[in-house]
Amino acid sequence: MRVALAEARASLAAGEVPVGAVVVVGDVIVGQAHNAPIGLIDPSAHAEVLALREAALKIGNYRLPDATLFSTLEPCTMCCGAVIQARLARVVYGAPDPRAGAIESLYRLLDDPRLNHRVEALGGVLAEECGALLREFFETKRR
Numbered sequence: 846m847r848v849a850l851a852e853a854r855a856s857l858a859a860g861e862v863p864v865g866a867v868v869v870v871g872d873v874i875v876g877q878a879h880n881a882p883i884g885l886i887d888p889s890a891h892a893e894v895l896a897l898r899e900a901a902l903k904i905g906n907y908r909l910p911d912a913t914l915f916s917t918l919e920p921c922t923m924c925c926g927a928v929i930q931a932r933l934a935r936v937v938y939g940a941p942d943p944r945a946g947a948i949e950s951l952y953r954l955l956d957d958p959r960l961n962h963r964v965e966a967l968g969g970v971l972a973e974e975c976g977a978l979l980r981e982f983f984e985t986k987r988r
Contacts, residue, residue, distance in 0.1 A: 846937065846939060846970050846971045848867045848877060849915045849916060849917050849939075850865060850971065852865025852866065852867065852877055852879040852892060852917075853865035853892075853978050855879045856880045859883075859884055861882070862880050863879075863978040863979060864891065864892045864918045865877070865880075866893045866895070866914060866915065867915045868896045868899070868912050869913050869915065870900075870909070870912050870913075876895075876900030876901075876903060878896040878898075878899060881895065889923065891921065891923065892917075893920050894924060897909070907930070907931060908931060909932065911934060912931070912933050912934060912935075913934060913937060914933055914937070915938070916937075917940065918938060918939060918942050919938045919941050919942040919946035919949070919950055919968060920946070921945045921947055922947040924947070925954040928955065932962050933964050935964060935965040935966070936948065936967075937967045937970050938966070938970065939972050939975025939976070940975040940976035941968060948966045949968060
């Protein structure tokens with residue numbers, strides 16, 4: 846999660862919403878990224894999606910059944926959809942997202958029995974530190 850936080854800080858420095866993500870297989874980082882929809886002019890350029898893309902390229906397969914995604918913010922519906930499509934084993938996230946979170950805040954996509962794959966999830970890891978970056982970003986924007 847510390848590497849994901851470093852990615853989130855890079856996102857903050859770039860003027861993007863500070864979210865960072867890392868994909869790990871075993872104890873090896875195979876993908877890492879930060880939010881970049883503004884910089885890449887791409888609405889799908891969330892940290893989680895970009896980290897999954899990098900991991901899939903590195904592994905050579907879009908399915909990542911042995912991977913864990915670490916994200917500083919509870920993933921949204923789009924990112925949870927990508928996690929399910931990639932068949933990840935686990936997602937670990939920091940701060941909850943009461944406005945868009947799709948793991949437990951608004952939806953429960955990763956354990957929905959109607960879908961063909963379920964993903965273990967753990968939230969609240971370094972939540973205060975992850976949330977502080979987001980608060981800093983939005984407080985600065987409001988000024």
